[in-house]
Every structure is written in structure tokens, then in C-alpha cells.
Amino acid sequence: xxxxxxxxxxxxxxxxxxxxxxxxxxxxxxxxxxxxxxxxxxxxxxxxxxxxxxxxxxxxxxxxxxxxxxxxxxxxxxxxxxxxxxxxxxxxxxxxxxxxxxxxxxxxxxxxxxxxxxxxxxxxxxxxxxxxxxxxxxxxxxxxxxxxxxxxxxxxxxxxxxxxxxxxxxxxxxxxxxxxxxxxxxxxxx
Amino acid sequence: xxxxxxxxxxxxxxxxxxxxxxxxxxxxxxxxxxxxxxxxxxxxxxxxxxxxxxxxxxxxxxxxxxxxxxxxxxxxxxxxxxxxxxxxxxxxxxxxxxxxxxxxxxxxxxxxxxxxxxxxxxxxxxxxxxxxxxxxxxxxxxxxxxxxxxxxxxxxxxxxxxxxxxxxxxxxxxxxxxxxxxxxxxxxxx
Numbered sequence: 001x002x003x004x005x006x007x008x009x010x011x012x013x014x015x016x017x018x019x020x021x022x023x024x025x026x027x028x029x030x031x032x033x034x035x036x037x038x039x040x041x042x043x044x045x046x047x048x049x050x051x052x053x054x055x056x057x058x059x060x061x062x063x064x065x066x067x068x069x070x071x072x073x074x075x076x077x078x079x080x081x082x083x084x085x086x087x088x089x090x091x092x093x094x095x096x097x098x099x100x101x102x103x104x105x106x107x108x109x110x111x112x113x114x115x116x117x118x119x120x121x122x123x124x125x126x127x128x129x130x131x132x133x134x135x136x137x138x139x140x141x142x143x144x145x146x147x148x149x150x151x152x153x154x155x156x157x158x159x160x161x162x163x164x165x166x167x168x169x170x171x172x173x174x175x176x177x178x179x180x181x182x183x184x185x186x187x188x189x190x
Numbered sequence: 191x192x193x194x195x196x197x198x199x200x201x202x203x204x205x206x207x208x209x210x211x212x213x214x215x216x217x218x219x220x221x222x223x224x225x226x227x228x229x230x231x232x233x234x235x236x237x238x239x240x241x242x243x244x245x246x247x248x249x250x251x252x253x254x255x256x257x258x259x260x261x262x263x264x265x266x267x268x269x270x271x272x273x274x275x276x277x278x279x280x281x282x283x284x285x286x287x288x289x290x291x292x293x294x295x296x297x298x299x300x301x302x303x304x305x306x307x308x309x310x311x312x313x314x315x316x317x318x319x320x321x322x323x324x325x326x327x328x329x330x331x332x333x334x335x336x337x338x339x340x341x342x343x344x345x346x347x348x349x350x351x352x353x354x355x356x357x358x359x360x361x362x363x364x365x366x367x368x369x370x371x372x373x374x375x376x377x378x379x380x
Contacts, residue, residue: 019229042232053243174374176205179380182374183375184374185376190370
């Protein structure tokens with residue numbers, strides 16, 4: 001387990017994703033792990049059975065691993081990880097079998113799950129796949145129920161983000177297009 | 191039509207939502223308009239038939255107007271509009287019939303659609319409802335096909351955001367919880 005990691009209560013886990021950051025999607029099956037990038041991930045429900053959606057193209061290997069294993073993770077890369085994010089989002093493991101090594105992706109697991117998680121991220125949502133064949137076939141839309149959540153306590157603790165008191169390189173990122181992102185910016189209170 | 195507004199080509203419209211901002215959802219039916227806030231909105235597809243998802247609780251009046259009229263809009267409020275956003279997200283038109291007036295919401299329409307749009311936002315996605323009864327009943331998840339898109343050209347032009355060269359008050363916002371948002375921050379290129 002990486003230093004600084006701390007569990008996040010399930011009923012607060014939606015706050016990791018609520019501000020709409022770009023995520024890395026990871027899954028494993030039969031001893032093979034993969035990681036891809038996705039900007040189209042979103043909270044679907046909160047409370048004690050929090051859920052997420054994520055769009056996974058039929059061409060992706062991660063989708064195959066997810067469907068074979070029944071689990072996956074969404075995790076939040078940082079401003080320091082934009083190149084890694086674009087790298088794993090551009091290369092397919094079907095054509096670049098060593099893509100994780102190529103882009104410097106280091107994996108770890110947390111208690112209770114075999115899903116590979118990406119080190120260096122600042123939030124992790126470990127999810128159980130909720131099969132919805134029509135959504136998956138028609139829209140490439142997948143649903144997951146969050147079964148455990150974790151965060152880097154330097155930036156997320158007591159149920160909220162604390163980007164202000166940490167280095168900017170730990171800020172989450174929001175992809176627009178073509179490798180251009182916006183970092184999560186200043187806190188604004190209504 | 192507000193000053194500064196410009197059409198966005200459909201194949202670039204996903205870029206308005208790709209960075210995961212909080213949106214306002216609007217719809218109208220029978221001469222009644224309503225607006226609510228939603229952090230759980232996401233791109234579902236791009237290209238020439240772009241689609242979006244948005245989660246709309248069964249208690250919301252906007253959901254009823256959407257289902258009665260078959261159309262709705264997602265639009266991006268700014269840092270200057272955090273109080274309006276929290277206001278229309280907290281008050282229900284079922285209990286506060288004059289909520290739009292109370293929170294200073296001004297509406298306009300664009301050519302080809304009767305959907306009310308909120309002035310002061312910096313991006314607008316006019317959508318046709320794509321009915322999916324199972325998703326709506328089970329997950330409160332709605333799908334829309336974007337039929338026209340618009341932006342404030344001070345911050346979005348030539349198919350990309352230009353927050354850097356505009357006042358911070360025009361930045362989009364990302365809700366975490368309890369009225370706390372993060373503004374869209376610095377541009378980062380991989």
C-alpha cells in the first residue's frame with residue numbers, strides 16, 4: 001500500500017468523483033492487468049450503495065478484463081500524471097502489450113480486492129460491475145457499485161478535498177481534448 | 191439571445207462538458223419552465239450524434255417537464271453563479287413556485303428550440319430526450335442527444351476553452367458537496 005493512503009467511508013466516496021475529474025480505469029483477469037483513461041465517468045448514486053458510470057469503448061482491453069472478472073476501479077490521476085494519463089489512454093494493450101511498463105504505471109492492491117490500483121493517484125473507487133447488457137451494447141455505458149474507496153490523505157481527508165494545502169502537482173485533472181487538461185482550481189463557496 | 195453567444199459545431203460540443211463541470215438542467219412544458227442543478231452529468235458519445243447522461247431524481251419538477259416535452263438543456267454556470275446554482279439546486283419548484291425569480295434566473299431561447307436556456311452560463315447543450323425507461327426508473331439516469339450547442343465566445347471558441355484570457359468569474363465550476371465548488375483551474379498540456 002502506498003504511503004498516505006487512507007480509507008474513505010462509502011457514504012463519502014461520491015465526493016472523490018463529484019467534481020468531474022478524468023479517471024484511470026483498471027481491471028485484471030487471469031493474471032493480466034490493464035489501465036486506460038476515461039473522461040466520461042460520473043457519479044450515479046450515493047449513500048451506502050454508491051454507484052458510478054463509465055463509458056468503455058468495445059475496442060478496449062480493460063472492458064474485456066472488467067467483464068471477465070466482474071470488477072474494476074476508477075482512480076484519479078494528478079497534474080503530475082498527465083503524460084501517464086494520455087499514454088495509457090492512447091496506447092491499447094492489444095497493440096502495445098507492455099503499455100503499463102512503457103508509461104511507468106505501478107500497481108498495488110488494497111485489502112478485500114484483487115483489482116489493480118494505480119500508484120500516484122489521489123483517489124480510488126473499487127467497484128463491482130453491475131451488468132446492464134443493453135447499456136453496454138448500445139452506449140458502451142458501464143455501471144459499477146463502489147465496494148471500497150481510498151484517498152491520499154494529503155489532499156482528501158475528513159470527507160472533503162484539501163487541494164489548497166498541498167502541492168499543485170497533487171491536484172486532479174479534467175481532460176478537454178488532445179492532451180489538454182484543466183487542473184482542479186480554486187475553492188469557491190456559495 | 192445574449193451578447194457573446196456563438197454556435198458550437200455538434201462534433202465539438204462534447205468539449206463543453208468533457209472537463210466535468212456542474213451543470214444546470216432546464217426544461218419547459220405547457221408554458222412552465224424550470225431549472226435545477228446537477229453535478230452528475232457526463233458525455234456519453236461524440237461525433238455527429240453527441241449524447242449526454244444526467245441523473246434526475248424522481249422528486250424533481252424538471253424531470254417531469256423533460257418527460258412531458260421530450261427535450262431539455264444542460265448548461266454550464268460560472269464562478270459568478272455559485273449562489274444561483276446552489277439556490278436552484280436546493281429549492282424545488284413544487285414548494286417554491288417562484289424559485290427562478292427568487293434566484294435571479296433569466297431565460298432565453300435559441301433558434302430551432304423552445305427549451306429555456308439560462309443567461310450568464312458559458313455553454314449550452316440543447317438535447318432531445320432519448321427514452322430509456324429501465325435506466326430512468328432504476329437509476330434516475332436520463333440520456334439526451336445533443337441537437338444544438340452554444341457557447342460564450344469570450345471563453346469557448348475555435349473548438350476549445352480559453353479561460354486563461356478571460357475574467358476568473360467566467361470559469362466553470364465543479365461541485366463537491368454542501369455548496370463547496372472548485373473552479374476550473376490552470377491549463378495543463380501533456
